[in-house]
Amino acid sequence: MLNFSNKLINWYLQNKRELPWRQINDPYRIWLSEIILQQTRVEQGTPYYFKFTEAFSDIKALADAHEDEVLKLWQGLGYYSRARNLHATAKKVAYELDGKFPDTYSEIKKLKGVGDYTASAIASICFDEATAVVDGNVYRVLSRIFGIDTPIDSTPGKKEFKALAQNLIDADDAANFNQAIMEFGATQCKPKNPYCLHCPFNEDCVAFQHGKIDKLPVKKGKIKVKNRFFNYLLFITTEGETVLNQREDKGIWRGLFDFPLLETEADLTKENFRDSVKDLKITGETKPVVFAELPVIDIILQQQDPIIHKLSHQKLHVKFWVIKLKNKSGLKTVSFDDFENYAVPRVIDRFMEGFDYKCFVSVG
DNA sequence: AATGCGGGGAC
DNA sequence: GTCCCAGCATT
Incomplete structure (x- = not known):
């Protein structure tokens, strides 16, 4: 598609929410926000972002806390291994990396609790490295617009969407591209009742043109409770x-x-x-x-x-x-x-x- | 390739 | 009720 990146970033600049971790590129705070937001909605995570930044003004302060104190602050947010890994990584950065947060995708990804998504997000937002993020929003946006029905919870699907996103990313504006595609998925191309009628991509969107918005993305796994x-x-x-x-x-x-x-x-x-x-x-x-x-x-x-x-x-x-x-x-x-x-x-x-x-x- | 891991909100 | 959320680690 012609100018996908330009259209997307243009939409973003006009429609983005003002969030506490926007307009900063301090790796400590970006990393903190990304860990909090793993599998967690912005509205649910935001109060915790404030609690942590107020309790720990920098990564050394977090490193020097007791793990039980970190867990107490994390209480109620769920997926508690995130809190333990957060603390372990803070100690690692503060005391083994001389307080300097890693500044490349491959080094960031080595940190505990940091996977492909989080490493890409930090590398692009903080260090302008053009590594594409693929989260739940990206799967949804790309599967619909490009009409891809490869299951997103399969190995081929993960590879395919990562490659597509990496192919689409604007290397000169990676930070905005990554945040744009996620914001677009979160507020416009929503799982239910997306705003297709005034979507900037509706003429090109394969899913919309074929009436398959509610069929994409495809997920094969079913969880049994x-x-x-x-x-x-x-x-x-x-x-x-x-x-x-x-x-x-x-x-x-x-x-x-x-x-x-x-x-x-x-x-x-x-x-x-x-x-x-x-x-x-x-x-x-x-x-x-x-x-x-x-x-x-x-x-x-x-x-x-x-x-x-x-x-x-x-x-x-x-x-x-x-x-x-x-x-x-x-x-x-x-x-x-x-x-x-x-x-x-x-x-x-x-x-x-x-x-x-x-x-x-x-x-x- | 599968499974486990929280809690909350939208529909 | 179902689905999914700025995913990751382990097996």
């Missing part, structure tokens, strides 16, 4: 303490804190709770403590129906069981007053917002 049943044990001691563990093993929420967890094959009822939980080991000061040996005063199920918490691949059925204890009896406890300092999954954070432990602390 697994149901899981979580029973959180919300211990409450007479001293106003509870038990909180940091999740370390593989799986969701690595690095975050949560309550002792009894996972079951199906929804757990009050009648079956005691028997199911009796052998569960709870983190102790020195060694794990078996639930059956705890001085339980009372068990209160907070709500009859489980809270439904949806992840991309999992549907969690979450119940919170409040368990009053006469004393801490060897358990590794933390004070409820310190709870806000721990990074916890969204479902726990949301539950605790409407929960007052003081209502359950025994008096007298």
